[in-house]
Each structure stands twice: as C-alpha cells, then as structure tokens.
Amino acid sequence: AQSVTQLDSQVPVFEEAPVELRCNYSSSVSVYLFWYVQYPNQGLQLLLKYLSGSTLVKGINGFEAEFNKSQTSFHLRKPSVHISDTAEYFCAVSAINTGGFKTIFGAGTRLFVKA
Amino acid sequence: NAGVTQTPKFQVLKTGQSMTLQCAQDMNHNSMYWYRQDPGMGLRLIYYSASEGTTDKGEVPNGYNVSRLNKREFSLRLESAAPSQTSVYFCASISTRGSWGELFFGEGSRLTVL
Numbered sequence: 590a591q592s593v594t595q596l597d598s599q600v601p602v603f604e605e606a607p608v609e610l611r612c613n614y615s616s617s618v619s620v621y622l623f624w625y626v627q628y629p630n631q632g633l634q635l636l637l638k639y640l641s642g643s644t645l646v647k648g649i650n651g652f653e654a655e656f657n658k659s660q661t662s663f664h665l666r667k668p669s670v671h672i673s674d675t676a677e678y679f680c681a682v683s684a685i686n687t688g689g690f691k692t693i694f695g696a697g698t699r700l701f702v703k704a
Numbered sequence: 705n706a707g708v709t710q711t712p713k714f715q716v717l718k719t720g721q722s723m724t725l726q727c728a729q730d731m732n733h734n735s736m737y738w739y740r741q742d743p744g745m746g747l748r749l750i751y752y753s754a755s756e757g758t759t760d761k762g763e764v765p766n767g768y769n770v771s772r773l774n775k776r777e778f779s780l781r782l783e784s785a786a787p788s789q790t791s792v793y794f795c796a797s798i799s800t801r802g803s804w805g806e807l808f809f810g811e812g813s814r815l816t817v818l
Contacts (some may be wrong), residue, residue, distance in 0.1 A: 598744065621805050632794060632809035633747075640805060679746055683805055689735050689754025690798050692807055693763070696746040 591616035591682045595695035598666055603703050610665040612680030612696045622663040623681040624654055625690070634678065639663065650674065675702045706730050710795050710810035717785045717817045725780040725813050727795030735798045736778040737762075737807070738770060740791040747794065753778055785817045 596611040597635040616619065623642050637648025644656040654665045663680060677699050683692040708729045717723055729736065734755045739747040739762075749762030753772040755792060769781045782789055791816050796807040 595746075597763075623805070623807075625807075632811050633807070634809075635803070635806045638805060689751060689752065689758075689760070690800070690805070691749070691760075691762075692737070692798070693749060694739070694742060694747040 591618075591620060591691075591693050593680050593682050593693055593695035595627045595680050595698050597694065597698050599699045599701065601701045601703060602670055603668050605632070607668050608666065608670050608674075608700065610678050610680075610700065612665065612695060614661050614663065614682045616661075616682060616684055618686070619682040620683050622654075623683065624648065624652070624663075624665050625679045625681060625694075627677045627679065627697075629676070636665070636678070641647050641680060670700070670702045672702050672704060675700060708795055708797055708808050708810040710793075710813050712813060713811065713817070716813045717782075717815065719786060719817060721785050722781065722783050723785065723815075724775070724782075725793055725795070725815075727779060727810060728777045729795075729797040729808070730776065731797060731799070731808065732775070733797035733799060733808070734775070735796070735800070736772065737796045738768075738778070738780045739794045739796065740764065740789075741794060741812070742791050750780065750793075779789050782815075785815075787817045789815065791815060 594613045623638045625634040639656045647653045680695040737752040738750040751770040753759045795810045
C-alpha cells in the first residue's frame with residue numbers, strides 16, 4: 590500500500606518570493622510521483638511527474654521538483670511565485686499492482702500568493 | 705476533444721435516495737477512476753477499473769458501487785445516499801501512452817445530500 594503526506598496545509602508567500610511545498614510518501618513497491626494543481630472551481634491538471642532518470646524534474650509554469658529516494662520525498666519548488674500561482678497543489682503517488690495503475694493523493698497544500 | 709465528461713455537474717439528494725454519476729472518456733484509455741474531494745482531505749480513491757470488465761476498491765468504497773459499462777464509460781452509484789457522501793466527485797482516466805501515468809480529470813460533480 591502507498592500513502593502520501595503533504596506537510597503543510599497552507600503556505601502564504603509574497604509575490605516574487607521562492608516557495609517550497611513539501612511531500613513525503615511511503616510505499617512497499619516502486620512508485621511514480623506527480624504534482625497536480627487545482628485552480629478554484631476547476632479540475633486538476635498535471636504540473637510535473639517523476640517516472641525515472643534524473644531526480645530533478647521540471648514542469649509547467651516554472652515549477653520543479655526533486656525526487657529523494659532515501660528521504661522518500663518529492664518536494665515542489667518555484668524560485669519566484671506570481672499571484673496567478675495561487676491554487677491548491679496535490680502530491681500524488683502511483684504504483685502498479687494486480688488491480689492496475691493506482692494513484693493516491695495527499696491532502697493538498699493551499700498556496701496563497703500575496704502582493 | 706472532450707476528454708473526460710461527467711454528468712450531472714450538480715445534484716441535490718435527500719437522505720436515502722439513490723443516484724448514478726456518469727463518466728465517459730474519449731481518449732481510448734484502459735483505466736478509469738472515481739475520486740471524492742473533501743476540504744482538508746485531498747482526493748480519496750473510491751473505486752477504479754484497470755480495464756473493461758474489472759473493478760477494484762480504493763480507499764473509501766463503502767456506500768458506493770461502480771459499473772464499467774464498456775471501455776469508454778465508468779459509472780458510480782449511490783444506492784442510499786447519506787449526508788457523509790456530500791462531496792465533489794471526480795472521474796479520471798489514465799494515459800499509458802504519450803503522457804504516461806498522467807490522470808485526466810473531468811470537471812467534477814458536486815453532490816449535496818440533505
């Protein structure tokens with residue numbers, strides 16, 4: 590079984606400041622890692638994903654994340670945030686089991702970008 | 705390109721009533737999912753279907769049933785709705801080709817049980 594913990598429920602930050610949203614996971618099998626973003630009253634869309642290879646992955650809108658296997662973490666970062674980055678961010682872990690491809694989400698981190 | 709389509713978008717039920725949420729995808733994906741989203745709890749997996757003819761329980765299956773009608777359609781049924789099932793429900797399908805592993809979501813169905 591896999592699980593995901595997002596360590597911060599809310600992160601307020603000023604515009605143009607850097608931000609890190611933290612995600613830890615646990616799993617008994619190899620996993621694939623994702624970050625999704627949800628803007629108000631919308632569905633979720635993919636920001637970035639780690640499948641294999643380089644542990645630093647870059648996504649849309651200037652976001653990047655680093656996979657750390659020893660610490661079982663996949664933290665999301667952006668060096669300079671914009672007002673338009675205000676949204677809820679979800680870390681997700683996927684594993685392939687007998688029932689197929691199963692994706693579990695964390696509880697979400699609400700990012701508030703202030704002017 | 706419609707992607708994942710859910711109906712209805714909004715529904716109000718009384719306790720004990722039944723209803724079915726419909727979901728269809730036109731991306732030829734094999735696997736489909738139903739999640740519910742509640743404040744502070746993220747998305748929790750209710751049921752999923754790895755392929756046509758198979759379904760499996762997720763994290764919170766109690767009170768729900770599903771049907772994988774064909775490759776395109778995956779419905780979620782509440783047989784006897786309870787206030788605890790008030791939530792936003794998302795259907796999703798997963799790509800195993802070009803954008804491997806990415807979940808594609810519908811716009812959500814907001815259900816209120818009184």
